[in-house]
Amino acid sequence: MNSNNQNMETAIHTHSDMHRDDTASKLGMWLFIFTEILLFGGLFIVYSVYRYMNPVAFHLAHEELSITMGLINTIILLISSATVAMSITAIQKGDKRLSLYMVGATILLALVFLINKYFEWGSKFEHGMYPGSDLMDMLSNGDMLFFSLYFFMTGLHGVHIIVGMVLLAVSWFKIKKDAVRSDKYALLENSGLYWHLVDLIWIFLFPLFYLIH
Amino acid sequence: MENNHLPNYLEYRGKRTGLLGWLTTTDHKRIGLLYFYSMMTFFLTGAVLGILMRLELIAPGRQLVDAQTYNAFFTLHGLAMIFLFVIPGVGAVFGNFMLPIMLGAKDVAFPKVNLLSWYLYVLGAIIVLTSQFMGDGPPDTGWTFYAPYSLKTQTNVVAAVFGAFVLGFSSILTGLNFITTMHRMRAPGMGWKRMPMFAWTLYATGWIQLLATPIVGITLLMLAAERLLGIGFFDPAIGGDPILFQHLFWTYSHPAVYIMILPAMGVISEIIPTFSRKPLFGYTALIVSSMAIAFVGYFVWGHHMFTSGMSEGARWVFSFLSFIVAIPSAIKVFNWTATLYKGAINLQTPFWWAMAFIFVFMIGGFSGLVVGSLATDIHVHDTYFVVAHFHYIVFGGTGFAFFAAMHYWWPKIYGRMYNTKIANIGLLIFFTGFNMLYFPMFILGLMGMPRRYYDYLPQFQDGNVISTIGSWIMISGLIIIITNLIRAKKQTGKIVDNPWNGPTLEWSIQSPPTLENFEELPVVTHGPYEFK
Ligand code: HEM
Ligand SMILES: [Cu+2]
Numbered sequence: 001m002n003s004n005n006q007n008m009e010t011a012i013h014t015h016s017d018m019h020r021d022d023t024a025s026k027l028g029m030w031l032f033i034f035t036e037i038l039l040f041g042g043l044f045i046v047y048s049v050y051r052y053m054n055p056v057a058f059h060l061a062h063e064e065l066s067i068t069m070g071l072i073n074t075i076i077l078l079i080s081s082a083t084v085a086m087s088i089t090a091i092q093k094g095d096k097r098l099s100l101y102m103v104g105a106t107i108l109l110a111l112v113f114l115i116n117k118y119f120e121w122g123s124k125f126e127h128g129m130y131p132g133s134d135l136m137d138m139l140s141n142g143d144m145l146f147f148s149l150y151f152f153m154t155g156l157h158g159v160h161i162i163v164g165m166v167l168l169a170v171s172w173f174k175i176k177k178d179a180v181r182s183d184k185y186a187l188l189e190n191s192g193l194y195w196h197l198v199d200l201i202w203i204f205l206f207p208l209f210y211l212i213h
Numbered sequence: 214m215e216n217n218h219l220p221n222y223l224e225y226r227g228k229r230t231g232l233l234g235w236l237t238t239t240d241h242k243r244i245g246l247l248y249f250y251s252m253m254t255f256f257l258t259g260a261v262l263g264i265l266m267r268l269e270l271i272a273p274g275r276q277l278v279d280a281q282t283y284n285a286f287f288t289l290h291g292l293a294m295i296f297l298f299v300i301p302g303v304g305a306v307f308g309n310f311m312l313p314i315m316l317g318a319k320d321v322a323f324p325k326v327n328l329l330s331w332y333l334y335v336l337g338a339i340i341v342l343t344s345q346f347m348g349d350g351p352p353d354t355g356w357t358f359y360a361p362y363s364l365k366t367q368t369n370v371v372a373a374v375f376g377a378f379v380l381g382f383s384s385i386l387t388g389l390n391f392i393t394t395m396h397r398m399r400a401p402g403m404g405w406k407r408m409p410m411f412a413w414t415l416y417a418t419g420w421i422q423l424l425a426t427p428i429v430g431i432t433l434l435m436l437a438a439e440r441l442l443g444i445g446f447f448d449p450a451i452g453g454d455p456i457l458f459q460h461l462f463w464t465y466s467h468p469a470v471y472i473m474i475l476p477a478m479g480v481i482s483e484i485i486p487t488f489s490r491k492p493l494f495g496y497t498a499l500i501v502s503s504m505a506i507a508f509v510g511y512f513v514w515g516h517h518m519f520t521s522g523m524s525e526g527a528r529w530v531f532s533f534l535s536f537i538v539a540i541p542s543a544i545k546v547f548n549w550t551a552t553l554y555k556g557a558i559n560l561q562t563p564f565w566w567a568m569a570f571i572f573v574f575m576i577g578g579f580s581g582l583v584v585g586s587l588a589t590d591i592h593v594h595d596t597y598f599v600v601a602h603f604h605y606i607v608f609g610g611t612g613f614a615f616f617a618a619m620h621y622w623w624p625k626i627y628g629r630m631y632n633t634k635i636a637n638i639g640l641l642i643f644f645t646g647f648n649m650l651y652f653p654m655f656i657l658g659l660m661g662m663p664r665r666y667y668d669y670l671p672q673f674q675d676g677n678v679i680s681t682i683g684s685w686i687m688i689s690g691l692i693i694i695i696t697n698l699i700r701a702k703k704q705t706g707k708i709v710d711n712p713w714n715g716p717t718l719e720w721s722i723q724s725p726p727t728l729e730n731f732e733e734l735p736v737v738t739h740g741p742y743e744f745k
Binding site for chain 2: 031041152
């Protein structure tokens with residue numbers, strides 16, 4: 001961190017609202033991301049404990065999930081991480097149009113992810129599998145825990161997808177209005193960081209629920 | 214108003230004035246006061262509940278309320294005191310007000326986020342309070358929400374849990390803001406090793422807030438999901454593990470006691486040098502011990518669960534680590550006393566508060582070793598010994614430091630000096646009452662009186678009567694202290710910029726500070742505690 005730079009910045013700002021420190025906002029975002037990782041970290045611990053206690057049930061239950069669906073969603077998120085990274089490079093280079101396209105593409109991919117998730121959950125619901133359903137109550141303890149964790153963790157991840165979409169949508173409008181531009185793009189960068197986080201979490205969820213034998 | 218004084222932050226008129234000017238402010242000083250006023254309201258609510266519980270306990274059998282109401286009382290009392298008073302506590306009020314000034318900055322890094330965290334705080338508080346009046350009656354689980362009872366009780370647990378979740382969010386945002394502020398907003402020349410100790414403790418606290426709070430957040434969400442959707446996380450009947458709930462809960466809630474106590478230690482580390490006219494002894498050791506507390510504090514949560522069912526090995530390790538984490542706290546006490554040694558001691562009210570703090574904090578700390586040892590904890594777990602222990606540490610530590618900070622910074626915040634004589638008398642009464650209220654609880658606990666009951670066996674009555682009388686004395690002291698401070702604010706106490714000859718930056722500016730704190734940014738050329 002360049003202290004000279006910092007002194008100049010603090011010297012010119014007159015009141016809090018007018019001051020701008022992109023390094024600070026990025027640092028703030030990173031700190032927030034730590035908290036998100038720990039939020040899911042708690043769930044990963046719960047998952048590990050229950051998997052350790054019910055190895056066989058977890059193994060059998062995971063076969064009920066469709067690897068194809070999970071794989072498609074993984075690929076979608078990976079591509080979306082690339083597009084959001086491109087949108088940042090584009091705005092740095094001053095290419096507003098490309099940046100808008102790329103943010104738009106990311107939002108679209110997020111939407112496809114959610115639609116996919118909707119069908120995935122939907123097919124479970126159709127079979128009477130949802131938290132609190134009669135079928136769930138009839139399952140063995142291990143199966144019940146697996147599906148409870150599945151719905152809870154992918155559900156919470158879905159909420160994060162929606163938050164990420166909102167952030168990206170705000171960035172989109174700000175780019176459009178030139179409030180985010182080549183010399184001022186901290187908001188887009190932070191939304192991008194957040195989006196990578198959402199992606200990263202999925203990268204752990206996918207093997208835990210769909211792949212591990 | 215003296216002529217050389219510029220309009221201060223209390224007089225400042227922005228776009229909006231009056232109440233709206235306060236509710237939309239992004240000034241860290243006003244936000245600090247918003248926290249202060251709301252927090253005092255909740256503290257007094259909790260105190261009234263405490264007094265009522267003590268009244269119920271003046272004699273065996275039913276006096277005032279039935280068992281269920283008593284359960285609701287200690288639950289709300291614990292929730293209000295922990296989540297609404299001591300966790301945000303010193304940091305949100307005095308940290309918000311003083312941290313930027315101590316660093317030579319005009320505000321925190323994210324002023325709007327700062328206001329948002331106050332709104333989240335109030336929202337969380339409202340949710341917790343509405344849990345009392347809605348649904349099927351006030352929660353009766355205790356502030357710890359232990360499963361499986363919290364899953365089975367018919368009372369309105371979900372609202373309380375959700376309120377605590379929102380409060381966690383507020384706490385995270387405050388920690389995030391303070392850390393960024395310290396990284397980015399220090400004045401020219403204000404190196405890390407020139408930051409006042411209070412700032413350092415807020416830094417360590419910020420990291421705990423960031424890294425521990427999400428764990429309780431997710432745990433509470435799981436609890437709510439289990440209640441609402443019948444997802445089986447913690448109910449053994451459907452495969453869950455209630456002990457796992459306790460692990461997750463204390464993974465946060467033990468570090469949380471350091472969220473409560475570290476800024477309090479920071480306040481004491483400011484007061485003692487000022488009134489000894491000596492640099493803080495072992496400044497570096499204090500920084501290291503603060504960070505060590507923050508770090509080791511993560512690995513001792515199991516000491517709350519010695520009787521819950523844990524392996525021999527785990528219990529041994531948790532007990533050992535609990536003893537290790539006592540060391541940095543003890544280092545601090547030694548540093549404070551060493552600072553006093555050969556100092557030119559100025560016996561003012563804030564100094565007396567700091568001394569009272571050290572006294573009660575040491576009793577709390579030593580009793581902590583008793584509950585941290587495996588054999589003795591088996592005997593006193595869930596008895597009044599524990600109630601005495603945590604009141605000595607949390608109330609005697611954080612609560613006393615909060616009052617110390619009020620008396621230290623009041624002239625800076627409002628620009629008015631209080632009547633020091635009345636303040637001292639108030640403290641003496643308060644201190645006497647405090648010890649009379651809580652010390653007998655140690656003995657009651659050793660005799661075997663369990664906590665969280667509205668009734669007790671006749672042989673416990675003597676101690677309980679002393680304790681209840683103590684609560685009346687303490688509350689009288691509290692009333693004297695608070696009215697004395699309010700009168701100083703309203704009435705004509707004289708205007709003072711630096712009544713104590715304090716060395717840190719906040720004493721170099723006018724009282725109350727101007728909107729911008731510094732008309733010209735200060736250039737720092739030396740450490741925090743240099744006395745001429
Ligand atoms: C103002 C005077 C206070 C009085 C008279 C008081 C008294 C009490 C009493 C009688 C209990 C219930 C013991 C039981 O039945 O198990 C209790 C519990 C508790 N108190 Fe206080 N207290 C006071 C202040 C505080 C403060 C300042 C704090 C924290 C900063 C605090 C934190 C707690 C907690 C966490 C519990 C445990 C609640 C539970 O069991 O879930 N109290 N207090
Ligand atoms: Cu603990």
